[in-house]
Amino acid sequence: MSPTLNTVDIVVADMQAAIAFYARLGLAFTVDEAYPDHAGCDLPGGLHLMLDTEGFRAATQTEGRTRPSGDPRTFLAFRFDTPAAVDAKYAELTEAGHAGVQEPWDAFWGMRYATVTDPDGNGVDLYCPLAEQAAAE
Template sequence: MTPHFDLIGLIVTDMGRTLEFYRRLGLPVPAGAEHEPHVEITLDSGLRLAWDTVDTIRGFDPGYTPPSGGPRAALAFRCADPAEVDRWYADLTAAGHHGHLPPFDAFWGQRYAVVHDPDGTPVDLFAPLTP
């Protein structure tokens, strides 16, 4: 099975300003969400869009530094199970792609890993730890 494209995540420096922008475009961002460190909505297609503050990202990736002139978005692919996260990470890094965060069991209940695409865009691989 191949991973299922599930979420687009954007890292923001000003959650309120960012969410206001997307609300203007008609996205259903809940009222009061601008005070949260992580905001997530499900689009009509089922694809999810999420925003995280820099501090939220640094909570699990302490060395994170916002890019200058590079990508400010990450693509996320849902895998069937935790073993698939490990398998896809191994497959992609063996093919020469940069592995940024090796697979780990995240505090939010997922097996999680990050690989960079050829342009340096982070591609997250994840699966729930429990079915």
């Protein structure tokens, strides 16, 4: 039997800042009453996204874990209905103080694409397929 990927866990420094960031992208996290340093959000298709504070993860792992540095190594990608929605969300997030990595552009692979980082420096892509948009018009 093959394993099933059904959960992604993001380690965060500030739970409330992370929840506020992802709320701007339409995600509603529920903080675990028994473990306030852990929150979860059920996504379409059966995927579950979790947030765990650095302290929570440190308590569940062997010693020696250090925070990654440098460019994001993992990206979450959020699909939008229109290129204008990508542009608007990028503007909203960067105006709220989140770092823009790539301003919106029409990528050579056929998508309107932009990238920001969440409060912990994780990459968050915003995109809309251009061909589907053109077909809908």
